[in-house]
Amino acid sequence: MNIQQHLEKWHRFDSARGRLDPVEDFELWFWALSSAGTSIINAALHQQGITDENRYFATQMPDIYCVPDDKGMLRHAMGRRCDLIHVGIPEIDAPLPPDLQTAFAAMHQIEQYRNPCIRNVQPATPEVIATCSDSYAQVMLAARAALGEAQP
Numbered sequence: 001m002n003i004q005q006h007l008e009k010w011h012r013f014d015s016a017r018g019r020l021d022p023v024e025d026f027e028l029w030f031w032a033l034s035s036a037g038t039s040i041i042n043a044a045l046h047q048q049g050i051t052d053e054n055r056y057f058a059t060q061m062p063d064i065y066c067v068p069d070d071k072g073m074l075r076h077a078m079g080r081r082c083d084l085i086h087v088g089i090p091e092i093d094a095p096l097p098p099d100l101q102t103a104f105a106a107m108h109q110i111e112q113y114r115n116p117c118i119r120n121v122q123p124a125t126p127e128v129i130a131t132c133s134d135s136y137a138q139v140m141l142a143a144r145a146a147l148g149e150a151q152p
Contacts, residue, residue, distance in 0.1 A: 001083055002053040006043035010036050022133070026117065026124040033132060034086075034114065037107050037139040042083045044103065044146035050094050051083065086111060099146040106138035 001009075013036035020029040045051040055068055068074055084092075087107040096104065110132050116122035 001042065001055075003043045003046045006039045006046070006083075010039035010043065013039060022129045023124070023126075026129070030110075030113070030118065030124075030132065033136050034107075034110055037103075037110060037136055037143075038084060038086060040140065040143040040147075041087060041100070041103050041107065044100060044143045045084070045092075047147050048097060048100065050092060050096070050100070097146065099142045103139045103142035103146065106135040106142065109135040110139075 013032045017029055017032035017036060020032060022029045042051070046053045087104050113122070113124075113128050113132060117124045117128060122128070
């Protein structure tokens with residue numbers, strides 16, 4: 001994807017997150033929050049030249065992407081320097097600037113709750129929600145700084 005597509009995707013997820021109740025709609029709220037964070041981080045990674053803008057769409061397997069052909073059909077292809085699925089997947093072998101280090105660390109705080117809370121192993125307590133909300137705010141500030149913008 002390209003920067004603009006990631007920012008549009010971020011805006012849709014962030015808008016949905018804002019309409020959801022984090023207690024009543026925790027799974028959807030969490031999905032929107034984590035997807036929004038990953039989208040804006042992908043935009044920032046492209047802006048910084050760490051990953052490439054392209055026509056590859058991430059799958060759930062690291063380094064395997066869907067690529068549209070000239071007829072609009074999708075085929076699988078190996079890719080490097082492409083979009084992240086989650087922060088750290090796939091691994092990035094380039095140094096991250098400080099703003100993106102901050103965004104990655106904040107996303108890791110969010111991601112630590114994905115499996116236990118979504119799979120009902122750990123309840124989505126007010127503390128979990130507060131940590132995720134605070135971390136998301138840190139992601140936004142850091143990613144916006146990496147994008148060189150006050151508002152994406």
